[in-house]
Amino acid sequence: MAVRNQRRAGLLDEALAHGGPIIVFDGVNLSFDDKVILRDVSFTLQTGHTKVFLGASGAGKSTILRLILGLLKPDAGRIFVNGEEIEDMAEEELMRVRGDLGMVFQEGALFDSLTVRENVGYKLFEELNWPLDKANARVEEVLGFVGLSEFIDRMPSELSGGQRRRVAIARAMAAKPRILLYDEPTTGLDPITSVSVDEEIIKLRDLEGVSSVLVTHQLRDAFFVAEHTAQRNGGRVSLERAVAHKADEAEFIMLKEGGIAFEGNAAELRQAASQDQYIHAFLS
Amino acid sequence: MTGRVQDWVKDAILEVQEYVHLVTKAGRSVLTPPIYYRDIIEQFDAIGIGSLTVVLLAGLFTGMVLALNSGLTLDQFGARSMVGRLISASMVKELGPVLTGLMVAGRVGSGIAAELGSMMVTDQIAALRALGTDPVRKLVVPRVLAGVLMVPLLTVLAGGIGMVGGWIVTVLQFHVASSIYWSSVVQGLYVQDVWMGLIKPFFLGFTIVSIGCHVGMRTTGGTQGVGKSTKLAVVASSVAVIAVDFMVTKVMIVLLY
Ligand SMILES: Nc1ncnc2c1ncn2[C@@H]1O[C@H](COP(=O)(O)OP(=O)(O)O)[C@@H](O)[C@H]1O
Numbered sequence: 001m002a003v004r005n006q007r008r009a010g011l012l013d014e015a016l017a018h019g020g021p022i023i024v025f026d027g028v029n030l031s032f033d034d035k036v037i038l039r040d041v042s043f044t045l046q047t048g049h050t051k052v053f054l055g056a057s058g059a060g061k062s063t064i065l066r067l068i069l070g071l072l073k074p075d076a077g078r079i080f081v082n083g084e085e086i087e088d089m090a091e092e093e094l095m096r097v098r099g100d101l102g103m104v105f106q107e108g109a110l111f112d113s114l115t116v117r118e119n120v121g122y123k124l125f126e127e128l129n130w131p132l133d134k135a136n137a138r139v140e141e142v143l144g145f146v147g148l149s150e151f152i153d154r155m156p157s158e159l160s161g162g163q164r165r166r167v168a169i170a171r172a173m174a175a176k177p178r179i180l181l182y183d184e185p186t187t188g189l190d191p192i193t194s195v196s197v198d199e200e201i202i203k204l205r206d207l208e209g210v211s212s213v214l215v216t217h218q219l220r221d222a223f224f225v226a227e228h229t230a231q232r233n234g235g236r237v238s239l240e241r242a243v244a245h246k247a248d249e250a251e252f253i254m255l256k257e258g259g260i261a262f263e264g265n266a267a268e269l270r271q272a273a274s275q276d277q278y279i280h281a282f283l284s
Numbered sequence: 285m286t287g288r289v290q291d292w293v294k295d296a297i298l299e300v301q302e303y304v305h306l307v308t309k310a311g312r313s314v315l316t317p318p319i320y321y322r323d324i325i326e327q328f329d330a331i332g333i334g335s336l337t338v339v340l341l342a343g344l345f346t347g348m349v350l351a352l353n354s355g356l357t358l359d360q361f362g363a364r365s366m367v368g369r370l371i372s373a374s375m376v377k378e379l380g381p382v383l384t385g386l387m388v389a390g391r392v393g394s395g396i397a398a399e400l401g402s403m404m405v406t407d408q409i410a411a412l413r414a415l416g417t418d419p420v421r422k423l424v425v426p427r428v429l430a431g432v433l434m435v436p437l438l439t440v441l442a443g444g445i446g447m448v449g450g451w452i453v454t455v456l457q458f459h460v461a462s463s464i465y466w467s468s469v470v471q472g473l474y475v476q477d478v479w480m481g482l483i484k485p486f487f488l489g490f491t492i493v494s495i496g497c498h499v500g501m502r503t504t505g506g507t508q509g510v511g512k513s514t515k516l517a518v519v520a521s522s523v524a525v526i527a528v529d530f531m532v533t534k535v536m537i538v539l540l541y
């Protein structure tokens with residue numbers, strides 16, 4: 001569906017300033033059948049910041065991303081994305097909100113009947129109806145960004161797991177969303193490939209000003225993303241360790257039994273691990 | 285025991301509700317933009333051209349076997365020349381639509397359920413929605429349109445080739461002259477029968493494809509779930525072909541005869 005001219009809600013100006021609230025969960029509850037998945041979950045993601053969700057498998061991490069996208073509706077509570085309250089929105093209205101969101105699904109979820117080019121440019125070709133040359137240029141640009149230019153005419157089945165994940169990132173970023181959601185982008189990848197995926201996430205956040213929600217249970221990757229920044233010096237991009245206030249822009253939330261067991265920055269998480277058994281077990 | 289029955293009834297009602305919901309949603313989406321023309325054309329090709337071979341083969345052999353059997357029976361009454369009438373009457377009104385329906389159910393119904401089912405369990409459908417596409421418009425509408433329009437066409441072809449099959453057997457085995465066979469074929473065709481034969485496959489095509497889509501879109505439980513959906517789609521759409529055939533026949537008899 002073509003994204004219509006955006007009718008901005010009043011909260012939006014505030015939400016789009018750096019540090020403004022771009023995603024807000026307010027007392028969100030969700031159960032499947034009798035099983036409570038999320039119990040009174042509240043948090044705020046600020047524009048340009050990173051929220052890292054940790055938690056055991058089945059803790060409800062993917063569910064939170066689906067709620068942000070409006071793919072699921074909460075049983076109770078309110079969800080704001082980009083200054084708009086989305087939990088009661090009809091599917092057509094949600095399409096507009098999704099115009100500003102990009103999602104990297106857990107296994108990539110690439111369309112296996114389409115080439116890499118068609119996957120990455122899907123939204124530009126099919127929904128936004130960009131002129132063909134402009135869309136193709138953007139596809140080449142984002143594939144260059146994730147370092148996969150030469151794979152543009154391959155099918156997803158001809159890629160390795162790590163390449164598929166990077167194509168998924170390219171697809172999510174192609175339409176220049178302000179918010180990117182990553183669902184376990186490094187799970188099942190070797191350490192070297194993981195770092196290259198982490199670097200894409202950092203680059204998008206620091207060079208393109210994207211707000212990110214990162215779901216993972218790979219702590220190494222979570223800390224790497226939280227504690228590095230990317231700079232562009234001339235044509236080259238370099239990564240550095242983040243200084244204190246920049247490191248605070250990444251916040252960790254640990255989910256446990258439907259609730260938030262921990263919320264804080266990287267340093268606080270390391271400290272909490274020495275006191276809390278569950279977090280300790282998770283970190284080691 | 286009663287609890288299980290209750291659960292079963294509840295599930296069945298829910299299933300029907302979901303099906304009706306999908307069908308109405310698809311119906312509304314046909315008329316309003318966005319319309320994915322390229323996908324529609326692709327599905328016409330996949331469902332129509334893709335089913336051509338099986339449908340033609342089934343039609344041919346059915347016509348041949350009909351000629352063999354009815355030829356033997358009619359021979360006892362010295363009525364060999366009537367074979368054509370029997371073939372055209374049964375092919376056009378009943379066997380053409382039902383056989384085509386069953387073939388398409390086996391080939392297309394299962395294919396749709398498998399395709400949409402695996403898209404479902406690998407999150408491709410969620411990805412479509414995340415990218416701003418309504419999966420009903422993108423996936424269901426093109427398939428339903430192709431089913432509704434291509435199954436009648438396939439049915440006509442199946443009926444036609446069935447008569448050719450009957451002709452081959454009648455001429456070679458029973459030594460009836462071609463001209464006698466074909467004029468008998470024409471005699472066997474009544475206007476009502478032709479209408480019946482043309483209208484039925486619209487309903488059958490719709491039924492097969494919409495069931496395939498519904499079952500596919502409700503797939504859960506990984507690869508195993510896809511297998512289950514595929515099987516369910518074939519069984520449900522085959523049974524539905526015969527049931528819908530009965531109901532449409534009943535209604536049309538009231539209306540036409
Ligand atoms: N559509 C669904 N129907 C029923 N249960 C679900 C559904 N989706 C997820 N769940 C359950 O919700 C829980 C949380 O799932 P999820 O958010 O995917 O966990 P994770 O933290 O591993 O990403 C799991 O126990 C899962 O079984």
Ligand SMILES: [Mg+2]
Pocket residue numbers: 061062063106183
């Ligand atoms: Mg998950």
